[in-house]
Amino acid sequence: MIQISDLIKRFDEKTVLNRLNCTIPEGCVYGLVGSNGSGKSTLLRLISGIYRPESGTITIDGQPVFDNPAVKNRIVFVPDELFFLPHTNLRRMEKLYASVYERFSHERFEALLKDFGLDPEANLNTFSKGMRRQAATILALSCRADFILFDETFDGLDPVMRNLVKSLLYREVLERNATAVITSHSLRELEDTCDQLALLHAGGIIFESDVDHLKTSLFKVQVAFSDDYDDSRFEGIDVLNCIKRGSVASLIVRGDRDETEAKILAMGPVLFEILPLSLEEVFVYEMGQRGYEFSEVLKQEVQ
Numbered sequence: 001m002i003q004i005s006d007l008i009k010r011f012d013e014k015t016v017l018n019r020l021n022c023t024i025p026e027g028c029v030y031g032l033v034g035s036n037g038s039g040k041s042t043l044l045r046l047i048s049g050i051y052r053p054e055s056g057t058i059t060i061d062g063q064p065v066f067d068n069p070a071v072k073n074r075i076v077f078v079p080d081e082l083f084f085l086p087h088t089n090l091r092r093m094e095k096l097y098a099s100v101y102e103r104f105s106h107e108r109f110e111a112l113l114k115d116f117g118l119d120p121e122a123n124l125n126t127f128s129k130g131m132r133r134q135a136a137t138i139l140a141l142s143c144r145a146d147f148i149l150f151d152e153t154f155d156g157l158d159p160v161m162r163n164l165v166k167s168l169l170y171r172e173v174l175e176r177n178a179t180a181v182i183t184s185h186s187l188r189e190l191e192d193t194c195d196q197l198a199l200l201h202a203g204g205i206i207f208e209s210d211v212d213h214l215k216t217s218l219f220k221v222q223v224a225f226s227d228d229y230d231d232s233r234f235e236g237i238d239v240l241n242c243i244k245r246g247s248v249a250s251l252i253v254r255g256d257r258d259e260t261e262a263k264i265l266a267m268g269p270v271l272f273e274i275l276p277l278s279l280e281e282v283f284v285y286e287m288g289q290r291g292y293e294f295s296e297v298l299k300q301e302v303q
Contacts, residue, residue: 001026002047002147002179007056009042016042018203019056024196026146027177029169031190031211033283034200040183041080043200044149047181048077060147073102076145078136080152090120090135094142101143109142115164129156137165141172148172150182154189166193191279199283211279218282221251223264224271237263240285252277252285 002024009017016039024030032040045051049065098104116134154162172178198208224247231242241252
């Protein structure tokens with residue numbers, strides 16, 4: 001388990017993470033999402049022991065991470081900006097990783113080469129962005145680490161490769177009880193991939209929840225009445241957003257679906273429907289509630 005308490009990280013005068021608290025259980029796929037500059041990449045670098053926090057603690061199974069080689073040997077990190085040795089190939093990188101990670105599996109490495117169809121003798125400088133991401137994934141998963149950190153996991157991958165990476169992550173979690181912590185700008189990818197999700201904003205975690213609960217606690221209601229009305233009719237219901245066109249109102253509601261349904265049906269609507277929200281829509285409304293400004297185009301897309 002990864003336990004983060006009162007974490008503060010600054011760069012010069014800028015505070016990127018401010019008293020952040022987070023618990024990441026073992027054996028899950030944990031997603032990090034947030035506004036640009038919210039600190040997702042910084043948090044992964046802190047968890048992996050690359051950065052030292054100004055204050056606060058990060059422990060893995062009760063042990064500190066920074067300056068602790070034994071714990072770091074249980075962590076592998078694939079950054080957003082990939083790095084390979086100059087003029088090298090996967091065979092040379094295999095030797096480098098094997099010299100660092102005690103549990104590096106050459107057998108696993110060979111199997112993954114076949115899965116991805118990459119040439120281990122080819123110069124990595126000739127690889128496309130997506131192929132370099134595949135190469136980094138092969139090396140990371142061959143380390144057999146307990147904690148796998150991916151920054152922008154699916155960046156540059158085509159749909160086939162994205163599905164392959166997802167299935168491999170599931171396999172690591174299910175078969176070895178590994179923990180995968182991933183970030184992505186694609187909320188749809190996280191929706192399909194993660195068990196748990198944390199939303200970062202303004203240097204802290206606004207909420208963390210399992211994905212299913214997150215999507216069921218926030219939903220859309222379409223309702224119409226035969227008489228004229230405004231949003232005051234929905235007093236007692238936690239309405240985050242209300243848009244009325246003609247006699248039909250579209251509401252974004254937080255709370256229990258059954259209770260909300262009972263309250264609105266008791267008002268005698270002529271039209272009533274509850275619709276699920278995508279994770280992308282949940283993100284927009286949660287951030288909007290906290291003052292993060294979205295363009296009118298984006299708002300219209302999720303209505």
